[in-house]
Amino acid sequence: MSARLQAVRGMNDVLPEAAEVRLWLEGVVARWFARYGYRQIRTPLLEHTGLFRRAIGEATDIVEKEMYTFTDALNDESLTLRPEATASAVRAAIEHSLLHDGPKRLWYEGPMYRHERPQKGRYREFYQFGAEALGYEGPDVDAELIVMCAALWKELGLEGIRLELNTIGSTEERAAYRQDLVKHFAAHESRLDADARRRLHSNPLRILDSKNPMVQEVVATAPAMQQYLGEATLAHFEGLQRLLRTSGVAFQLNFRLVRGLDYYNLTVFEWISDRLGAQGTVCGGGRYDGLFAQLGGKPAPGVGFAAGVERLVALLAESGRTPARRPADVYLVHQGPGTLEFAFAVGEELRAAGLAAVLHAGGGNFKAQMKKADASGAALAVIVGETELAADAVAVKPLRDDRPQRQVPRAGLAAQLNALLKGN
């Protein structure tokens, strides 16, 4: 028995119809980033495992149980398929001294890998695009990143994506808060669930996020982060909120919003949709001022976000915003000795003139070829039979309306076809 070949679990083939939507979205995204002065960076899918352990944090779920980590059998190196791109971007910025002449606005797009149980909107290979503003203190750039997201949702025609915002303070402020938080949770340990207990000493802030009602009761009486925030943190947060208000971008403060990666500080935010089920976060990000130093670079601030392509595409599909497919301009049909060569050459002439031309291939009688021409969605059929061959011309038949078929000389054909395509 030969085992049926199938893709790795949680990893999807993007078939032509879906790929066209993705290609379109990528174009929109690239132009959008360019408008804000962000320049693309491309980093490898594989990194040394240590990069993610140091950047994302040993105690995070991603590092603890979701990374595709393996040993390169050829040299014993431990490598990991990137679960996110911020660590790589910062690594590259340090490695190439990208900030030597000032801060940089960067963007990326590509596949990420996390070994999670697949679910709607959650796959083991998934695409993200995102921005990293490196070397800026903020809060102006924090606001810019959020406002540009709002602009993208608008451009894509997506509605009902809400913004949740929080500040998680500086490292020192968070350490003090964390200490008191652990004290509080430890005192009520009997009412915590297994998950919360496990996090008590590894990542207590995440307990705030628990959906368990019993745990939430304990959370309700816990000390609030706000009481631990200093003047600088509050000024940064207010500066951000002021710019958002000026820009007319609505947001909800969510003091429970904590993110799952250790490198964040100050600003954190998520864009959330209610139409995607349990995986409603379409975009998330925040500030990571300590990451450069943590990765051995010269200290520098940073902010960024990442957006989930599959989730955005699902929203687009759900709201009917996916673009119509664009078929070829002409379909070349040929029948009779010598007509293939003629049609083949005519096809190349048309393509050189900028037209999308599909040549019928694979044989088939005339009727079958015409059926294919129709099914292809092409606006025009360009027909080459023995009569046309003898006249050094082609027959052009509009397939989408009632205009009559006519014979057109080969010379100047592209111009004639363009006129027909425009409706003349």
Next chain:
RNA sequence: GUGACCGUAGCUCAAAGGUAGAGUCCUGGAUUGUGAUUCCAGUUGUUGUGGGUUCGAGUCCCAUCGGUCACCCCA
């Protein structure tokens, strides 16, 4: 990683333990140089995979792979 539900033709789905089907798609013809409509004919399958129960399994049981949804987590 945990739980629930699901897996039949390329696609959407029937078949309540008793001969695996329909629509669509595809191919050919009616129309031998003209599509999309209509009519006629035809091909579609180790019922995800491997075991088991039974005279007999798509149907019941076990395992496994995959999907969906939720938990969890996050984009």
